[in-house]
Every structure is written in C-alpha cells, then in structure tokens.
Amino acid sequence: MFNTLMSISKNRLIYVSLALSMLPLISQGAMTPEALMPTLNVSGIELPEQTIEIAATEVQAYGDNAQEHCYVFPSFAVFETDSGQVGAESLIVRPRSQGQAIAELCKTARQAGDIHLDHVEGYLVGAKGPYLFVTSSDSSGAPGSLTLFQTTAAQSHFDIVRDNRQPLTVTLNDGVLAIDYAATLQVDCDLNVEACWPKTLLKNRVPPDVTLVRPRCEGKDVHIKNVHLSTPVHIADAAHPHITYQNSQPSCDIDSPAHG
Numbered sequence: 001m002f003n004t005l006m007s008i009s010k011n012r013l014i015y016v017s018l019a020l021s022m023l024p025l026i027s028q029g030a031m032t033p034e035a036l037m038p039t040l041n042v043s044g045i046e047l048p049e050q051t052i053e054i055a056a057t058e059v060q061a062y063g064d065n066a067q068e069h070c071y072v073f074p075s076f077a078v079f080e081t082d083s084g085q086v087g088a089e090s091l092i093v094r095p096r097s098q099g100q101a102i103a104e105l106c107k108t109a110r111q112a113g114d115i116h117l118d119h120v121e122g123y124l125v126g127a128k129g130p131y132l133f134v135t136s137s138d139s140s141g142a143p144g145s146l147t148l149f150q151t152t153a154a155q156s157h158f159d160i161v162r163d164n165r166q167p168l169t170v171t172l173n174d175g176v177l178a179i180d181y182a183a184t185l186q187v188d189c190d191l192n193v194e195a196c197w198p199k200t201l202l203k204n205r206v207p208p209d210v211t212l213v214r215p216r217c218e219g220k221d222v223h224i225k226n227v228h229l230s231t232p233v234h235i236a237d238a239a240h241p242h243i244t245y246q247n248s249q250p251s252c253d254i255d256s257p258a259h260g
Contacts, residue, residue, distance in 0.1 A: 039144075041167050043168070045127070048126070054068035066081065076095050078124055088120060092110075125146065129172045131151070163182045163183075163184050166181065180232070180234050182231060182232055184230050186204055227253070231250040
C-alpha cells in the first residue's frame with residue numbers, strides 16, 4: 001500500500017485533535033502526541049493542527065488492529081501507520097501546498113514528493129518549523145530520548161539522548177532551531193574509582209575548557225549497569241547540531257536493585 005510518501009519506519013509519532021466535518025477524527029485509544037507530550041517533559045514542540053483517522057479498510061494489510069492517521073501541520077502532513085505493536089510501522093511526510101484542503105492532503109494514495117522516514121522505532125511527538133521530533137530507542141536506554149528529522153529528508157538528522165526528568169526546551173528564531181536539555185553521559189567504568197571521571201569526560205567528548213565536576217554518587221555499587229549521569233547542554237543551531245556543555249556538576253541517579 002505504501003508506494004512513495006515520506007514515512008518513518010519504526011521510530012516516531014505526532015498528534016492533535018480538532019473537529020472536522022466529513023472526515024473522522026482519531027479514536028481515543030490510539031497513542032498520540034497529546035498523550036506523549038506530558039511524559040516527555042518538553043516545551044516549544046508544536047502539535048498538529050488536526051488529526052485525521054484513516055479508514056480501517058485502508059490499512060488491513062498491517063493486521064486487524066492496524067491504524068493510520070494523517071497529522072496535519074501548516075506546510076506538511078505526516079502519515080503514521082501503527083500495526084498494534086510497539087512503535088510505528090511507518091511515518092511518511094507529505095508536503096502541503098498553500099490553501100490545500102485537508103481532504104485532499106490526507107488522501108491515502110501515495111504521491112510523488114512523499115518521503116518515507118528511515119529506521120524508525122517510536123512515535124512522532126510533534127514539529128517545530130521544518131523539523132520533526134520522534135521518540136527513539138537508542139542503545140543507552142535513556143528515557144525520553146528523541147530523534148530529530150528534517151521534513152525534506154528520509155534520514156534522521158540528530159539523536160537527542162536525554163534525561164526526561166529534566167526539561168527539554170525548543171526555540172525557533174529567524175529560522176534557527178535551538179535546543180536546551182539535560183544530556184545523558186555514557187559511563188563504562190566504576191565512578192568510585194577516581195580515574196574513571198576523566199575517562200568518562202573523554203568518552204563523551206567534553207571539551208577540556210568545560211568544567212564538569214565529578215559527581216558524588218551515593219551508593220556502594222556505582223557501575224555502568226546501574227548509574228545514570230546527566231548534565232545541561234545547549235544546541236545553538238539544529239541545522240548543524242553541536243552539543244555545547246555547560247559548567248556544572250552532573251546529576252547522578254542510581255538504580256536500586258539489591259546489591260551483593
């Protein structure tokens with residue numbers, strides 16, 4: 001069924017509900033950006049203007065429980081197909097011409113210019129300007145991590161590996177997208193050992209002119225499997241994403257499994 005179109009395969013999502021005559025709205029049981037947004041602790045990301053539910057007969061090839069929605073933004077739409085398993089089956093971006101009717105924009109027949117997003121394993125959260133934010137499953141397992149896509153390209157643009165207990169703020173000024181959040185640091189040694197900290201800074205490519213004070217983690221067993229470090233960072237221009245670390249003492253959180 002999916003011939004051309006801008007899609008995300010298994011990694012992201014988008015949603016907002018508004019009344020629209022002639023076209024059905026999203027069902028209450030579906031995973032939506034409105035449901036995702038409070039759990040991700042983000043601000044500045046925009047929800048769709050409208051969400052249109054595609055008839056079940058159009059997505060039967062994906063299973064009896066499959067759903068597809070057309071998420072409408074000012075200059076594009078995102079089609080998300082959910083087969084009922086964890087993560088979207090696909091995400092497709094379609095450019096929207098000025099004055100184009102929603103009914104025409106959300107036709108399921110694939111069109112030239114549609115872009116199928118690559119390697120997706122989550123749901124679309126929302127957009128800001130020409131960027132899409134999608135939930136991601138990265139190797140670190142950091143909660144609330146996101147993948148950034150540009151609406152004109154199938155490949156992911158940047159992975160935001162973050163601690164969602166700290167806020168993520170997005171701003172767009174004169175076409176430049178800036179992002180502030182708490183980045184998750186990778187740790188592969190025992191933080192009880194003093195030599196582990198400079199090794200951790202090097203592993204995470206923290207510049208030598210940035211002062212990240214060694215965290216004081218409470219607990220007897222501070223190893224890679226149960227420690228989570230996060231520190232505030234800034235990305236000045238998402239078009240050329242470069243993480244700027246801020247002077248701080250990273251927060252340290254330790255899981256509480258029984259220690260031997």
